[in-house]
Amino acid sequence: MTDTFRPNKAMITITVMTGAVLSALDTSIVNVALPYMRGNLGASVEEIAWVSTSYILCNVIIMPIIGFLSSRFGRRNFYLASVVMFTVTSMLCGLAWDLNSMIFFRCLQGIGGGALIPISQAILRENYPPEQQGFAMGIFGLGVVMGPALGPTLGGWLTDNYSWPWIFYINVPVGIVNILLTMKFIKDPEFLSRSKGKVDALGLGLMVVGLGALQIMLEEGQQKDWFQSDFITTLAVTAAVGLTLFVIRELSADKPAVNLRLLKDRTFTSGTLIGGVLGISLFASLFLLPMFLQQLLGYPAFDSGLALMPRSVAMAIFMPIVGRLYTVVGARALIGAGLLVNGVSFWQLSRLSLDVGYWDIFFPQVWQGLGFGLIFVALSTVTLSTVEKKDITDASGLYNVVRQVFGSVGIALSATFVTRYETIYHSTLTEHITEYSFTALSWLDSLGGMFFSAGSDGAAAETKGLRMIELLVMRQGAMMAYNQVFFMVAVLFFMSFPLIFLLKDEKKA
Structure with a gap:
């Protein structure tokens, strides 16, 4: 510099x-x-x-x-x-x-x-x-x-x-x-050299086709029931073929449009993969938490945004502090601590119920603010630390696009899993609501009596009671589905922990 x-x-x-x-x-x-x-x-x-x-x-x-x-x-x-x-x-x-x-x-x-x-x-x-x-x-x-x-x-x-x-x-x-x-x-x-040579048009074309098909598949997959749709299947094949040919082309071209050879660097590659995990969890949580607050707890849109503020405030507080700690503690310790803290915070979210209060949501988000801050600052620093100055712009583009694509994967998978687990848990819960279930019959009698007292006749009261039980079952099934997906995100953080040992330890370097 x-x-x-x-x-x-x-x-x-x-x-x-x-x-x-x-x-x-x-x-x-x-x-x-x-x-x-x-x-x-x-x-x-x-x-x-x-x-x-x-x-x-x-x-x-x-x-x-x-x-x-x-x-x-x-x-x-x-x-x-x-x-x-x-x-x-x-x-x-x-x-x-x-x-x-x-x-x-x-x-x-x-x-x-x-x-x-x-x-x-x-x-x-x-x-x-x-x-x-x-x-x-x-x-x-x-x-x-x-x-x-x-x-x-x-x-x-x-x-x-x-x-x-x-x-x-x-x-x-x-x-x-x-x-x-x-x-x-x-x-x-x-040190930035200007190049006016031949454009790698084939590489650019393959990248646009491959990444474009992949991104559209991820965005549209849930709505079209994934591979039950010919459109999604065609996109998947197009993305796979396009990206495979793109990688082959860029690794063999003299002047590639995208410098994939940077992935030979162990620190850059492992850091980029951890960045992908960060993208999955961050975008998945940004997608899931507002839906959970609005659909199951009845929050208006603006109030659900305010309820998510603790995480943002925590990140604003912790990130500058983490930046100062980086040269003292080192990348591995900070990223490892962040992965563990985030894993615990999503495990806490996986134990929520429909009776949660504000503080039940507040503290896991504060932990997430700390965890994301620990990971992002150290990861953004160490991932590019072994890249030559002339290649930093290329490397930064690759690093950020992986996080963005994995973020789309996180949204697509979380939406799919929530929908599928809702169906599974709804089916499981309804198996226990039969004419032989004492608890179910007690609930039905209690609800029917309540509606009868409110002025409904006997048949209408029983129908309303059944609808109320169905609504309760649907909400409980949805709650269990969200818990399951939050638990899966927690497991993803814990499974990513070994990747930190592939990073260069800045403190010891």
């Missing part, structure tokens, strides 16, 4: 983190507004989901090739163009006149936003000396992890108090400030 970068280190940090927060926030801010958008745009439930899917899909496609695009056009120019595209298309999303225009603008917004997080990480790595790398990644983690966590809360507030277009309009003034800061403070590093 040259001394040129150090005088404006604080302003460079503010500049790139502004872009990273904008990009991370827009992965989840639209979710609570989808029902309102559906009515205004005249879309079905399946169609309106593409407003969220299209953004994530284009994020995933652009992330692996940011190194290639940065070397071809200059990283500063590419970053500036990405911020401009994100800002302009945010305005166009708010002005969208129908579903097709909305999806088109969201795709462009995803292309612009997808480059902001990896480039921000690369720039922060370059502008902080080795002893401050943990601190830099603590700042980076605040934006990248808290953005999706705060998105539903901010989106709910804007939608309730203004209207859904404001979840996009809010990006515009911040984006303009980011453009001005980028023009003033961001420069290309001296």
Whole structure:
């Protein structure tokens, strides 16, 4: 790192983190507004989901090739163009006149936003000396992890108090400030070489086809009953073939569009895999907890967002502290502690019931805030620690796209498992509700008497009692399904623990 970068280190940090927060926030801010958008745009439930899917899909496609695009056009120019595209298309999303225009603008917004997080990480790595790398990644983690966590809360507030277009309009003034800061403070590093050679069009095409098919399969699989659908089966085959050919092409090309040879580095590869586990658990919990609070406990959308705030606040408190501890304790100890803390926190969630109070949800989230903070800061630092400076932009793109794709896997699998376990547990519980069950008959008599006292005749009272028991069984089955999926996430954290021994121990290095 040259001394040129150090005088404006604080302003460079503010500049790139502004872009990273904008990009991370827009992965989840639209979710609570989808029902309102559906009515205004005249879309079905399946169609309106593409407003969220299209953004994530284009994020995933652009992330692996940011190194290639940065070397071809200059990283500063590419970053500036990405911020401009994100800002302009945010305005166009708010002005969208129908579903097709909305999806088109969201795709462009995803292309612009997808480059902001990896480039921000690369720039922060370059502008902080080795002893401050943990601190830099603590700042980076605040934006990248808290953005999706705060998105539903901010989106709910804007939608309730203004209207859904404001979840996009809010990006515009911040984006303009980011453009001005980028023009003033961001420069290309001296070691970044500009390449004007032949474009690896075949590799790019295979990547787009493979990753695109995989992402659409993950987003649509649950709604279409997975491999019972010919469409999902076709996507799975396309993704498998496309990604296999893509890997073969990139490993054999002289100048590949995506530098997969970086995966030969043991620390980078194991760190990227742990990042995938982090993506699965983070996105799965962001998906499951609001559903649990709204569907089973009856929380409004905004209140469910507020109920998830303890985790975000805990991350905001712990991440800078963890950044300071990194050079003292080392990566393995911090990541190992984070995996164990998160495993315990999800195990606590797997023991919830329908009678939970606020504090039953509060403390597991605080532990998750600590656990995610421990993992993310140390992992973001150590994963890129063995990568050469000239390859950091490529490596950052790979690292972030794996986390994003695994996050989509986490959402898809958690939705599928919740649905399937609901069916299984509902069936199991109803087996015990028979005319020979003393408990079931007592409940039915009690409920029937209550409805009879309220004015219903005998037959109507019995029917209402049966419906009430069915509702109770459905809610209990759903609760057990959520418990099961939370337990599976806990097991995933514990199973990932051995991967930490493949990482370079920064403390001993």
